[in-house]
Amino acid sequence: MTKYILFFFTFFMAVTMTHAKTKTLTTDGAWCWFQDPRAVYLNNQLFAGWMTHDGKLIIGSYDPKSGDKKTFVLEEDWDVDDHNTLSILTLPNNHLMVFYARHNKVGLYCRTTQNPADITKWQDEVTVSDTDRITYSHPAYLADEALYFVVWRGPTWKPTFATSKDGIHWSESHILVQEEGREASNIRPYLKAVSDNKSTVHFAFNDGHPRNEPTNSVYYIKYEKGKFYRADGTQIGTIENLPIAHSKSDVVYDAKPTQKRAWIWDIALNKNGSPVLVYTSIPTVTEHHYHYAIHTPQGWQTHHITPGGKWFPQTPNGEQERETEYSGGISLNHADPSTVYLSRPINDIFEIERWQTSDGGTTWTSQAITKNATQLNVRPVIPRNYPANKIGVLWMSGTYIHYTDYHTEIHMILE
Numbered sequence: 001m002t003k004y005i006l007f008f009f010t011f012f013m014a015v016t017m018t019h020a021k022t023k024t025l026t027t028d029g030a031w032c033w034f035q036d037p038r039a040v041y042l043n044n045q046l047f048a049g050w051m052t053h054d055g056k057l058i059i060g061s062y063d064p065k066s067g068d069k070k071t072f073v074l075e076e077d078w079d080v081d082d083h084n085t086l087s088i089l090t091l092p093n094n095h096l097m098v099f100y101a102r103h104n105k106v107g108l109y110c111r112t113t114q115n116p117a118d119i120t121k122w123q124d125e126v127t128v129s130d131t132d133r134i135t136y137s138h139p140a141y142l143a144d145e146a147l148y149f150v151v152w153r154g155p156t157w158k159p160t161f162a163t164s165k166d167g168i169h170w171s172e173s174h175i176l177v178q179e180e181g182r183e184a185s186n187i188r189p190y191l192k193a194v195s196d197n198k199s200t201v202h203f204a205f206n207d208g209h210p211r212n213e214p215t216n217s218v219y220y221i222k223y224e225k226g227k228f229y230r231a232d233g234t235q236i237g238t239i240e241n242l243p244i245a246h247s248k249s250d251v252v253y254d255a256k257p258t259q260k261r262a263w264i265w266d267i268a269l270n271k272n273g274s275p276v277l278v279y280t281s282i283p284t285v286t287e288h289h290y291h292y293a294i295h296t297p298q299g300w301q302t303h304h305i306t307p308g309g310k311w312f313p314q315t316p317n318g319e320q321e322r323e324t325e326y327s328g329g330i331s332l333n334h335a336d337p338s339t340v341y342l343s344r345p346i347n348d349i350f351e352i353e354r355w356q357t358s359d360g361g362t363t364w365t366s367q368a369i370t371k372n373a374t375q376l377n378v379r380p381v382i383p384r385n386y387p388a389n390k391i392g393v394l395w396m397s398g399t400y401i402h403y404t405d406y407h408t409e410i411h412m413i414l415e
């Protein structure tokens with residue numbers, strides 16, 4: 001009983017020491033960072049998805065003006081694992097379409113709301129893919145082709161995608177990227193995606209897991225109307241001759257010269273439609289660093305933002321940390337990617353900060369979002385379509401031992 005009293009006391013202290021405008025979206029929620037969008041802003045409401053500590057898959061809504069909250073349980077028993085959270089696609093008619101899969105289990109699924117911006121009623125569940133060992137999802141809707149597009153980690157652990165014209169009947173799946181000679185199922189490139197919602201989907205990805213890849217680099221490709229390109233417009237493939245090799249893609253960050261392996265965290269588009277990436281480099285497991293990359297007419301420009309400390313999971317005494325590459329987290333403001341939110345340790349506690357650049361990442365200014373907290377604050381997310389000139393961010397706060405052992409709340413500031 002004493003430990004539970006202590007838990008709630010320390011959590012209360014963490015809340016009281018954060019930004020005065022901090023609200024709690026849910027008292028039981030966590031997410032991984034390889035599903036996006038995890039939160040969207042639509043019709044002056046916030047919508048976000050999360051996993052509970054006991055394995056429920058939830059989507060929630062919040063009205064900042066009235067304070068009204070709603071939740072809907074999409075899956076009651078979805079395994080205790082934060083990898084199993086959902087991604088949200090906002091459709092042109094303002095309906096929400098969500099995609100979800102369990103960690104290396106059978107099936108990728110989607111559902112669409114019956115009414116615009118309303119999570120209380122849903123259409124029937126649709127199976128996107130019924131193969132085994134599926135994880136994550138990154139959906140897009142390309143208005144120019146009237147095409148649904150979703151990418152996930154497939155049964156060979158490679159980025160895999162399917163398309164649909166109606167959101168119900170899906171094509172066969174295709175492996176998107178795979179380097180020649182690296183077909184083995186234990187080689188798993190991690191990927192992030194973003195769309196302009198018209199004609200393009202942009203991808204940033206690694207060689208594999210940084211735990212297994214001593215020279216884990218960061219790459220980029222773009223899809224448009226059945227073809228694939230580098231950022232400068234050079235065509236490197238078509239949808240008929242997949243997969244795309246890493247060696248044909250843009251190398252945004254090359255880890256080979258320094259052995260400082262990387263892990264991708266986010267990709268967005270600036271006002272010119274150019275891709276912007278954030279990633280971590282990990283010289284050692286106790287020394288993570290945040291980086292910013294932007295494509296310009298002169299090519300890819302990369303800049304160091306700030307050190308990010310070590311891993312954030314709270315390793316039990318006497319045990320060896322299993323996820324030493326788990327940084328506190330960094331996300332781009334997709335409405336204005338000159339702003340990022342990140343988590344790093346301040347006085348040994350992970351805090352959320354807002355960092356901004358006015359010169360393409362060369363120099364930065366920062367402000368604290370949380371301060372003097374006594375519980376960790378990690379994995380910040382900016383709701384898609386939230387006004388660029390306002391602070392709008394969600395993050396996890398609480399106790400996190402492992403992706404299958406967490407007791408975190410989701411806090412938010414929506415100015």
